Amino acid sequence: MKSSNTSACRPWSIAATVLLASMGSANAASWTQDFSTCSNGAKVSNSGAYSAWDPCGSGTTTDVRVGAVATSGSTAISASVYSWGGGGLGVVNVNEDPNATGPHAVDSYGGIDALVLNFASTVSLSSFQIGWNGTDNSYNGYNDSDISVYAWTGTAANGPTTYNKSDSSWKLIGDYFDVGASNNSSGNLVAGGSAGVSTTTFSSYWLISAMGNSDSKIDAFKLLSVSGMTSTPPTGVPEPGSIALLGLGALGMLAVRRKTTANR
Known part of the structure; x- marks a missing residue:
């Protein structure tokens, strides 16, 4: 045979x-969005007026809008984005006074603050950088910088119907503890630090939130930049x-x- x-x-x-x-494969383009170029001390956007989210910032992509959300327990409360130039983006919720002295950061005081990033296309985050933070610059009880990152995985054509992280449409990507220079992240006492994000999830909506965990500390940070990849469809x-x-x-x-x- x-x-x-x-x-x-x-x-x-x-x-x-x-x-x-x-x-049939898709290509991915890397980018970094820098928020340190936003006007210092300026109110960027109001909660609820998501159609007016401000596209402040610069980098290899400008296709992102920024909004603010906050929750007190399970209840959503009003919040606004404030820019502090080289310090980064912060949030002031309805339980805080924007005219009072304070960090005006994304924090867990008077509610859990979060920044909402709405991209024009689906992206996957690879890292984020913070400026001022409570880990490196303890101030009036703001003494920690634990951060959570979420991606929206819902299917509604018009995007999320809620920005409450407890909703099942928001997927926890990772918890990042004590982000800042003192935990061996990059940066210094002014520039803060960075954290890498490991995920295969792509989404147009992302939440970068104060964690507000039960360690008896108040989380606080300001967001300087985010980096990631944009998924491009195959030809x-x-x-x-x-x-x-x-x-x-x-x-x-x-x-x-x-x-x-x-x-x-």
Whole structure:
């Protein structure tokens, strides 16, 4: 009995498989959005007026709007975004006085504050950088900087119907403790620190929130920048050379199959 030559078709099969896979794959573009360029001391946006979210900041992408949300227990409360220039973006909720002396940060005092980032396309975060924070700069009881990151995984065409993190449409991506220079993050006592985000989740809506955990400390930080990747759809249309290579691969496999059948 003659041996089979079916193994000879494997190179053709592998090449065709790889080519097909590459034709359907998506590309990812990296970017960083810098919020330190926003006007110092300026009120950026109000809670509830999400159509007027301000696209402040600069970087390799400007397709992001910023909003503020806060919760007291399970109840959503009004909040606004404030920019502190090189210090980063903070939040002032309805239980806080924007005219009083204070960090006016994303914090867990008088409610759990969060910044909402709404991107024009689906993105995956890879890191974030904070400026002023309670870990490095303890001030009037603001003495911690535990941070939580959430991504919206809902399916509603118009985006989230709630920005309460307890809703199942918000997926916890990670908790990051004591983010700041003193925990070996990058930066210094003024610039704060950074944390890497490890996730395969892509979304147009992200929450960067004070954690407000039960360690008897008040979390507080200001957001300087976020980095990530934007998912771009595959072209879906193969080039003529790719089509020709696939055709040759198919002919090669057919020829080997016929020869194998004849030799049995």
